[in-house]
Each structure stands twice: as C-alpha cells, then as structure tokens.
Amino acid sequence: MFGFACSRQGRRIFRNGSNKMSRTKRAGMPPGKLNSSTKSSVQTWGPFCGILATVMGICLHIQWPELLQEKQIDTPVNLSTSPYVFDFQEAFATRDENMQKYDFKYNDAGIDRRSGLKLEEFWDVYDGKWPVLITDIIQKWEAVNWTRDYFVNNYGEERVVMKAVHGKLNQASSLALPLKLFLQHIEESSPTTWTYLEDELFLPLRPDLYKQVQTSTYTTENFFSLFPQEIRPWDCMLLWGTAYSRSSLHIDPYNWTGTNAVIKGKKRWKLFPPGQDHLLSVKPNKMCGFPLECRKYNSPIDTFDSEEYTKYPQYKKAHYIEFDQNPGEFLVIPSGWFHQAYNVEETIAVSGQFMNRNNYLVILEEILKADNLKRSRLPAHFHTLLPPDQVKVFMSLLPQKILAHGREVTSQVIKQVETVRKQ
Numbered sequence: 001m002f003g004f005a006c007s008r009q010g011r012r013i014f015r016n017g018s019n020k021m022s023r024t025k026r027a028g029m030p031p032g033k034l035n036s037s038t039k040s041s042v043q044t045w046g047p048f049c050g051i052l053a054t055v056m057g058i059c060l061h062i063q064w065p066e067l068l069q070e071k072q073i074d075t076p077v078n079l080s081t082s083p084y085v086f087d088f089q090e091a092f093a094t095r096d097e098n099m100q101k102y103d104f105k106y107n108d109a110g111i112d113r114r115s116g117l118k119l120e121e122f123w124d125v126y127d128g129k130w131p132v133l134i135t136d137i138i139q140k141w142e143a144v145n146w147t148r149d150y151f152v153n154n155y156g157e158e159r160v161v162m163k164a165v166h167g168k169l170n171q172a173s174s175l176a177l178p179l180k181l182f183l184q185h186i187e188e189s190s191p192t193t194w195t196y197l198e199d200e201l202f203l204p205l206r207p208d209l210y211k212q213v214q215t216s217t218y219t220t221e222n223f224f225s226l227f228p229q230e231i232r233p234w235d236c237m238l239l240w241g242t243a244y245s246r247s248s249l250h251i252d253p254y255n256w257t258g259t260n261a262v263i264k265g266k267k268r269w270k271l272f273p274p275g276q277d278h279l280l281s282v283k284p285n286k287m288c289g290f291p292l293e294c295r296k297y298n299s300p301i302d303t304f305d306s307e308e309y310t311k312y313p314q315y316k317k318a319h320y321i322e323f324d325q326n327p328g329e330f331l332v333i334p335s336g337w338f339h340q341a342y343n344v345e346e347t348i349a350v351s352g353q354f355m356n357r358n359n360y361l362v363i364l365e366e367i368l369k370a371d372n373l374k375r376s377r378l379p380a381h382f383h384t385l386l387p388p389d390q391v392k393v394f395m396s397l398l399p400q401k402i403l404a405h406g407r408e409v410t411s412q413v414i415k416q417v418e419t420v421r422k423q
Helices: 010-014 038-064 065-072 086-100 119-125 148-155 179-184 314-319 360-370 387-396 402-421
Strands: 132-134 159-166 171-178 193-199 237-241 249-251 256-262 267-272 295-299 323-325 330-334 338-343 347-354
Touching: 086 119, 119 132, 148 179, 159 179, 171 179, 179 193, 360 387
Parallel strands: none
Antiparallel strands: 132 330, 159 171, 159 193, 193 237, 237 347, 249 295, 249 338, 256 330, 256 347, 267 323, 267 338
C-alpha cells in the first residue's frame, strides 16, 4: 500500500520536482553618465518632481484606494482567449497558507473529520483543494430512516439499474431488475461475485424520496442551477452495494466537486491527488454521453485488486490517501482527484455534485473541451463578470442544437426507464 504523505515537504512530489519559491537576483544596469545640461535639469526640477510625486501618491491613496488594490490582484482567467488549466500546486500552497488562519489540527497526510465547520474555513482549506468528511449533515436528513423494508414495501416492484460482477471489475454487466429482487440477494456476495445498484434517476424521478436528501451549507452555492433544465446534470444518485462491491477508478463528469453521503454501512476510499493521470493508464478521448457532452476520465485499474500492481507497473508510483467513511459521514471530493469507492459491507449512499466559485472555471473548460461551444463566442469582457454571471452568459451562448440534443438524450433515458418499469 502506498499512502500519500502530503506534508508540506511531501507535496513537492506533485510540483514537477521544482521549487518554484526559489529566488533569483536581479542584475542591476550600469549607471549612465550625465552631461552638464542634464545635471542642471535634475538639480532644478528634481525637488519639485519629488514633491509632486509625493502629493500625487497621497491623493491616490486617499481618493482612489481601489485603483491600488486592483493592481495587486492577479489578472482574472479569461476563457475567451485561453484554456483554463487547474493549478493544483497553487491550490496545495494556498491550502498550506490558509491552514495557518485556524486553530484546527489538520491531518495533512490524510482525511479530516469535521463538525461545526464554518463555511469560510471550508472554502479556504478544503473546497477545491483537499477532501474532507463532514460529520454533522446527514443526521438532519429524513433519509437516515431508510431501511430494506421501507424500500421493499414502497418501491419493491420498481426496476433499478445495477451492475453485477462474476470475476473481475472489468467484467461487470449492467442489469435492470426489480428492487425487491436485488434486496433478496443483498447478502450474497464474495470478493469476486457482487452487485452494485448505481441509479442516477431513481431518486430525482421520485419527489417523495428526493426531498429526503437535503442540501447543506457547503453545497448551497451551486451554479448547476443556472444550467438550462434539459442539460442540467442529475444530482442525486442512489448507490446500494453488497459487500465487496465497488466503483471504477475515475474523475467525476465535468471534473465537478463530488459528494457522497453514507446512510448505512461503510465505504473504503482511495483518492489520488491531481497530476498523476499518466500513472493511472487513463484512456483518452472517451465521452460520457450526458445530455451535455463531456469527456470521460476513467482508469481501467481496480485499486482494490492486488493483481493490478503487476498488470499496470506505472500504478506502483502513484500516491493516494486511503480512509473509511462511516454511516452519517458526508464526503467532499475536489475537482481533479481520481477516486474509487469500495463497500466494506452492505452500504446505502447518495452521491451528488456542485459547481461554485472555486471550481466553475474547471467545469466550463470541460464543456469547451467537448466542443459544446466555441471559445471564440465568449465575449472579450467575459473575465470581468462575477462567477455566476459568467455561467449565465456561457449557458446563453450554447447553440440551440446542443440544447435540442440534451432534450433528446434526456427524453430517451426517461422513456427507457418507463419501459423498464412496465416490464
């Protein structure tokens, strides 16, 4: 097992082997000679210019402090002129700086469990930078009362989408079976035989269940709500797995910030900090097939299968953090982190996502990468807008054919679900 010791020293592994904080001396230019007329001018006007500069400086501080502040702010990223590249090195450095502002004893080699976490600290230390388990969210949900009997009695005849494995993870087959049949065999599993219910629409299409999963302080700012309905990602995926079941190793669609809430059971996670795609044998040019198309970042490696070390030798060099997620814990996974979940025992969970001020550029860039919109269509002043306004303008520029495609895909998926229900 290769744990990721991400101390300030250890993080240099992910900084391309270079120390960007090193300083270089500036070579001074040799002074030029002054002629007599120049000397005279300097002696005559020098003191006056000095006084004038001082007065102007004082006025500038008094009258236009915002101008000085603007000069200290980095130039905003302008998607209309160049691609946005997430700088994870800078994110780690910012996290290190921000941790000094708070009294909490952070585990910078693993995962923190937090309760009573202030929103400002969440944004400063975790959001877009480092995963965190929040322990005081799920207890307020009605969903904490979910049981097998509840689902069998109310939804037993409804069909759900799942994958079944007999052998290796890459041999998984997709099934649509009545929920009660799945639950009848929920305790029948082994390391090489298991089933995993992964249904994106089961909760969103059932308002009585959907309302039992609530937003939190940390996910209230969600720019996905600004997307047209026909291309808005579904945001409440039901996950119900037998022991030994697991996801693939992947980055979430659009590289969004992912969430996972464990209602019952226990999950084991492996999360890989950004910058290691080349070690994970990621297949290029794969697409997700969503109503709004995006690239798919999946690895064929099953990190919970020890035989994979031999099959993928580069994988041995990858670093990750590993931890268990217990019932009632809410996990936030930042953009850019490959991750794989393993159900230690029968586990009910709900996954979601959000798009906010800290990751919206990542997501918009992913949409551009999939050729949904030409970069040249973005206005030159795009970078001067506030983040939610940038998202609104971006969405307003999407071609009608993209929205029509989104409506068609959504309609087809819902029709398939309705057809499956009637079988």
